[in-house]
Amino acid sequence: MKGLFITFEGGEGAGKSTILKIIGEELTAKGYSVLETREPGGIQIAERIRDIILNTRHTMMDARTEALLYAAARRQHLVEKVLPAMEAGTIVLCDRFVDSSLAYQGAARGLGIDEVWKINEFAIAGCMPDLTLFFDIKPDQGLKRIAKNKEREKNRLDLEELEFHEKVYQAYHMLLEQNPDRMKHINAEQTVKQVKQDAMQELELFLS
16 A cells, blocks of 8 residues: 655644644554654755755845755655655655745745746656645744744744745645645644644544
8 A cells, every 4th residue: 555645734833843743643553654754854965955944044045045955855855755655655744845835935935836836846746745734823823832932943934024924824825725625724723632633633534
């Protein structure tokens, strides 16, 4: 049996990384073979690229350079980790994928969603997620969460103004409307327990 590729998307502070870990543990307990990973990163080359992209000292980075680096990290991660795991029948849970680039670089950076899609279309070569869970939290609420979370990795995107994150938010909602079969909405402004329940419900519905 071929595995599944399930991605977790959302703005800063949506809690998707926390929920991904909890769901990974639950699916493993149910007997599924599960791989948890993240973008950019997940493998050595992509983690090195992540360090470059998210380094708070790299504020001079050009928007196109940023988009190309994300796509490069994505390609290597896909061929080295995601695709082999799926071939082995594993459910891959990935923290961010192509929708992030469309929202962050395409919309918020102003490069254009179609332009950024072209770069990524080349990088992913037709490999789209089977299911995407979009964790919806208003940007101001998400940023408040980040400010309170002292353990969270601080990155270059955290330096952006609220307006940037609002553009990301609007883009995600547009992608949600355009991809209703693949993308499922999760209200991330609830308690962790309730968010996990809603996400698990969507997953079990999909798996059945």
